[in-house]
Amino acid sequence: MLAITNIGELVLVPPGPVRGSSMGAIPCLEHVAVVIDNGLVAWIGAMNDLDAPADCEILDAFGGCVLPGLIDCHTHTVFAGAREAEFVKRIEGKPYAQIAEEGGGIRVTVEAVRNASCEELVELALPRLQRMLENGVTTVEIKSGYGLTVDDEFKMLRAIRKLADLQPIELAATYLAAHTTPREFADRPDDYLDAILSDTVLARIRDEGLAEFCDVFCERTAFDVERSRRVLMAAAKFGLRGKLHADQITQIGATGLAGEVGAISADHLETIDQGGIDALKQAGSIAVLLPACSWFLGVEQAPARQLIEADLPVAVATDYNPGSSMVESLPLAMTIACTQMRMTPTEVVVATTANAAAAINRHDRIGAIKVGLQADLTVLEAPNHARWLYEPGRNGIRATLKAGKLVHTSR
Amino acid sequence: MLAITNIGELVLVPPGPVRGSSMGAIPCLEHVAVVIDNGLVAWIGAMNDLDAPADCEILDAFGGCVLPGLIDCHTHTVFAGAREAEFVKRIEGKPYAQIAEEGGGIRVTVEAVRNASCEELVELALPRLQRMLENGVTTVEIKSGYGLTVDDEFKMLRAIRKLADLQPIELAATYLAAHTTPREFADRPDDYLDAILSDTVLARIRDEGLAEFCDVFCERTAFDVERSRRVLMAAAKFGLRGKLHADQITQIGATGLAGEVGAISADHLETIDQGGIDALKQAGSIAVLLPACSWFLGVEQAPARQLIEADLPVAVATDYNPGSSMVESLPLAMTIACTQMRMTPTEVVVATTANAAAAINRHDRIGAIKVGLQADLTVLEAPNHARWLYEPGRNGIRATLKAGKLVHTSR
Numbered sequence: 010m011l012a013i014t015n016i017g018e019l020v021l022v023p024p025g026p027v028r029g030s031s032m033g034a035i036p037c038l039e040h041v042a043v044v045i046d047n048g049l050v051a052w053i054g055a056m057n058d059l060d061a062p063a064d065c066e067i068l069d070a071f072g073g074c075v076l077p078g079l080i081d082c083h084t085h086t087v088f089a090g091a092r093e094a095e096f097v098k099r100i101e102g103k104p105y106a107q108i109a110e111e112g113g114g115i116r117v118t119v120e121a122v123r124n125a126s127c128e129e130l131v132e133l134a135l136p137r138l139q140r141m142l143e144n145g146v147t148t149v150e151i152k153s154g155y156g157l158t159v160d161d162e163f164k165m166l167r168a169i170r171k172l173a174d175l176q177p178i179e180l181a182a183t184y185l186a187a188h189t190t191p192r193e194f195a196d197r198p199d200d201y202l203d204a205i206l207s208d209t210v211l212a213r214i215r216d217e218g219l220a221e222f223c224d225v226f227c228e229r230t231a232f233d234v235e236r237s238r239r240v241l242m243a244a245a246k247f248g249l250r251g252k253l254h255a256d257q258i259t260q261i262g263a264t265g266l267a268g269e270v271g272a273i274s275a276d277h278l279e280t281i282d283q284g285g286i287d288a289l290k291q292a293g294s295i296a297v298l299l300p301a302c303s304w305f306l307g308v309e310q311a312p313a314r315q316l317i318e319a320d321l322p323v324a325v326a327t328d329y330n331p332g333s334s335m336v337e338s339l340p341l342a343m344t345i346a347c348t349q350m351r352m353t354p355t356e357v358v359v360a361t362t363a364n365a366a367a368a369i370n371r372h373d374r375i376g377a378i379k380v381g382l383q384a385d386l387t388v389l390e391a392p393n394h395a396r397w398l399y400e401p402g403r404n405g406i407r408a409t410l411k412a413g414k415l416v417h418t419s420r
Numbered sequence: 421m422l423a424i425t426n427i428g429e430l431v432l433v434p435p436g437p438v439r440g441s442s443m444g445a446i447p448c449l450e451h452v453a454v455v456i457d458n459g460l461v462a463w464i465g466a467m468n469d470l471d472a473p474a475d476c477e478i479l480d481a482f483g484g485c486v487l488p489g490l491i492d493c494h495t496h497t498v499f500a501g502a503r504e505a506e507f508v509k510r511i512e513g514k515p516y517a518q519i520a521e522e523g524g525g526i527r528v529t530v531e532a533v534r535n536a537s538c539e540e541l542v543e544l545a546l547p548r549l550q551r552m553l554e555n556g557v558t559t560v561e562i563k564s565g566y567g568l569t570v571d572d573e574f575k576m577l578r579a580i581r582k583l584a585d586l587q588p589i590e591l592a593a594t595y596l597a598a599h600t601t602p603r604e605f606a607d608r609p610d611d612y613l614d615a616i617l618s619d620t621v622l623a624r625i626r627d628e629g630l631a632e633f634c635d636v637f638c639e640r641t642a643f644d645v646e647r648s649r650r651v652l653m654a655a656a657k658f659g660l661r662g663k664l665h666a667d668q669i670t671q672i673g674a675t676g677l678a679g680e681v682g683a684i685s686a687d688h689l690e691t692i693d694q695g696g697i698d699a700l701k702q703a704g705s706i707a708v709l710l711p712a713c714s715w716f717l718g719v720e721q722a723p724a725r726q727l728i729e730a731d732l733p734v735a736v737a738t739d740y741n742p743g744s745s746m747v748e749s750l751p752l753a754m755t756i757a758c759t760q761m762r763m764t765p766t767e768v769v770v771a772t773t774a775n776a777a778a779a780i781n782r783h784d785r786i787g788a789i790k791v792g793l794q795a796d797l798t799v800l801e802a803p804n805h806a807r808w809l810y811e812p813g814r815n816g817i818r819a820t821l822k823a824g825k826l827v828h829t830s831r
Contacts, residue, residue, distance in 0.1 A: 401746070
């Protein structure tokens with residue numbers, strides 16, 4: 010049994026999904042304590058009413074704010090290589106097509122991942138996950154998608170599974186072999202899809218439990234709507250729930266497809282239109298926004314306010330990846346959502362807890378603070394969550410708990 | 421004697437000011453070592469040629485990049501109170517005027533600073549400076565300007581002096597009593613200027629060495645060009661060199677005034693026009709850009725590329741302050757300059773070293789890496805400076821040296 014005492018502000022995020030204007034209206038309790046038993050929240054009440062047994066461990070929050078453990082629901086944390094040369098070229102104004110021609114782009118990461126062993130991928134990702142933990146993150150979704158051969162995609166999924174065993178952050182794996190068509194299949198995208206969507210491959214993923222979700226990059230330069238539909242339908246037959254990289258650069262109807270196939274989430278949405286909004290509403294999909302990506306690329310942000318006004322459940326994630334979002338800090342992505350997308354701090358907290366949990370189908374267990382739910386909690390140094398997001402570039406995490414276990418403290 | 425060995429990349433920033441296109445063309449040496457003696461850089465050469473005496477201390481850079489110690493040349497690091505409520509209101513779309521009417525704005529900080537003792541101001545600022553040091557910063561300019569009475573402005577300047585003695589970062593103090601007209605002098609700005617610019621006050625600042633610079637907020641809502649001229653001319657008579665908050669919100673000719681009075685720097689410049697650019701060029705002033713401020717406020721950035729193309733020496737700083745830039749991390753401001761202003765990593769390094777040194781009149785001693793200059797150095801974990809700025813939100817500082825002394829190591 011563990012009691013967190015002297016909590017200055019407890020942000021009582023309810024289980025997700027939380028829609029639209031409800032995201033900004035979350036009750037906050039002051040001067041409270043939380044008791045954790047068997048990994049679950051067992052009691053929430055006023056400090057004065059706390060009646061913990063003598064052998065109860067105490068974690069003093071020193072007046073700090075307590076949130077649900079943060080959830081980064083869209084990342085590419087497993088990768089090899091670095092692409093700062095491309096970062097510089099983009100700043101110099103080179104278009105992505107030219108960067109790719111000059112040997113840059115996703116191909117660089119694919120080469121590096123193919124040349125790395127599963128163990129090397131694990132070694133590279135471990136310190137990244139450690140820093141995420143230090144940023145208050147307790148659950149991370151990680152996609153494959155840099156192998157682009159069946160074997161290399163399996164290598165990535167196995168790396169994710171090993172990582173889950175080696176460190177405290179809970180991981181959710183997504184099969185993203187349909188990230189782009191690899192060079193070996195240039196002009197033969199359907200042949201590539203044949204390879205990665207064969208019954209054998211998908212059955213192995215299911216039988217070995219290597220992924221829960223299947224994602225596809227539905228974009229003019231990647232897979233069109235028809236091919237993306239094929240990807241998600243094939244995966245669904247083997248129990249993998251669908252996700253899409255949708256409406257990032259051009260509007261080709263990707264979000265409409267997300268609605269049609271009942272995707273659990275549609276991610277990016279920088280160019281979403283009214284049809285896409287309607288489709289997501291009907292399907293109940295989570296709208297996952299990636300503010301650090303647009304910020305890193307120096308391009309327009311997704312219309313977060315419009316989505317919230319449309320009563321959608323909005324989530325926010327880092328999109329951590331070596332090409333378009335070398336941002337492993339979810340708190341930094343959260344402040345970018347505040348300053349560049351005009352989401353309020355409260356909305357952003359909901360977007361990275363309850364709604365992020367819903368985007369990876371864990372909202373019945375995590376992403377909320379409620380008696381009976383898992384005690385994944387982030388303890389801040391700041392006395393309230395707005396103060397915390399108002400101080401970007403500073404690590405303001407005092408402690409992180411996963412299933413009631415203290416997995417990180419700042420000192 | 422100390423040798424830094426195994427430097428992967430030594431960014432040979434020359435003494436500032438560095439103008440225009442020269443900012444992006446800085447030589448970088450690979451596989452080198454640096455020998456420091458008596459606080460100065462004594463030798464730079466290939467690792468293989470290093471011939472250090474047996475009693476020479478060794479700092480292994482492990483292949484990391486070495487830069488001049490970072491200089492934050494525009495900050496308001498001494499303050500009390502917090503303004504996250506205003507941050508939320510701004511996100512909700514409230515204009516500053518309304519925020520001020522509802523009790524927010526600079527008035528909140530002025531109240532808190534007036535109510536704090538000098539010792540309290542010092543206690544509040546110390547951990548901020550400690551975190552700046554952990555971010556590779558070795559020199560910081562700090563302004564007064566939240567006291568707005570002669571006594572409270574002196575209290576702030578004395579706090580800055582005490583801070584200089586209590587921690588390793590070198591501080592430069594700026595008298596910014598002309599930050600805004602305080603309520604007691606509403607509609608009587610000239611009477612306020614009489615008070616803060618009296619010969620007695622300015623002579624005391626000079627005689628006690630409490631400030632090197634005088635700054636004025638030249639803006640429609642603060643001091644017009646005529647009054648700003650008066651401020652800077654009065655201060656100049658007592659040896660304080662001029663700085664301006666210029667062209668931030670509206671274009672009223674502030675940068676023109678900077679040129680006219682030969683200000684050492686003109687800061688902000690979001691609305692600078694061609695006349696302002698010409699004036700700065702003629703006067704040799706440093707153009708200090710504050711990308712974290714515009715980012716924090718969610719407004720347009722200053723036209724960095726236009727200023728660089730005009731052959732101006734451009735500096736970059738955090739503008740760290742509780743209202744418009746709660747960003748104490750200079751590296752974060754640097755990546756914002758890359759992604760939102762399209763400055764290259766090399767330009768941004770020059771802007772926060774050589775040119776930042778020039779903006780606070782220290783370019784003969786610091787801000788560069790050259791035999792004979794002071795050994796203020798920042799050692800990165802990343803193998804090159806582009807890699808470092810490409811990974812925002814992660815502290816990538818391995819070690820920081822001030823005048824040859826190791827003042828911070830990451831582990």
